[in-house]
Amino acid sequence: MRREEMLKRLGTGEDPLELSIEKWYDIREHLQRINSFEEYDDTLERGSLNCALCIFFRSCLECPVVTKNGKRLEHVRCKGTPYSAFRIAVSCQDLDAMRKAADKEIEFLESLRGDGRK
Numbered sequence: 001m002r003r004e005e006m007l008k009r010l011g012t013g014e015d016p017l018e019l020s021i022e023k024w025y026d027i028r029e030h031l032q033r034i035n036s037f038e039e040y041d042d043t044l045e046r047g048s049l050n051c052a053l054c055i056f057f058r059s060c061l062e063c064p065v066v067t068k069n070g071k072r073l074e075h076v077r078c079k080g081t082p083y084s085a086f087r088i089a090v091s092c093q094d095l096d097a098m099r100k101a102a103d104k105e106i107e108f109l110e111s112l113r114g115d116g117r118k
Contacts, residue, residue, distance in 0.1 A: 001044070002044065002050065003043075003046060006023065016055070016056035017053060020053050020109055023044070024105050027045055030044055031098055032099065036095065037093040037094075040095070040098070065109075081108055082107075085097070086105055089101050
């Protein structure tokens, strides 16, 4: 899911956590289809510019990523979450590590749901 679609769907009242999870499913699907880093479409990710949670909450201190289980995570660019590993993998152009980190990011975001579903 690209930024334009994310903004449109947020504007209609869709849940930012569910949109973020959906975006990461899109990223994972894309990573599974490609064979090399050169094929990676970075417009799917774009950090806080294409994160429904960042756009919706506008402050890391209000975001469920930071407040998970009442614990304060380092909130600079989601440091301390699987997203950090994903960014490192991108900077190293390591497609396998990107795939693993995307899986962990999905699992992490799903763990933030209040209803316990995956």
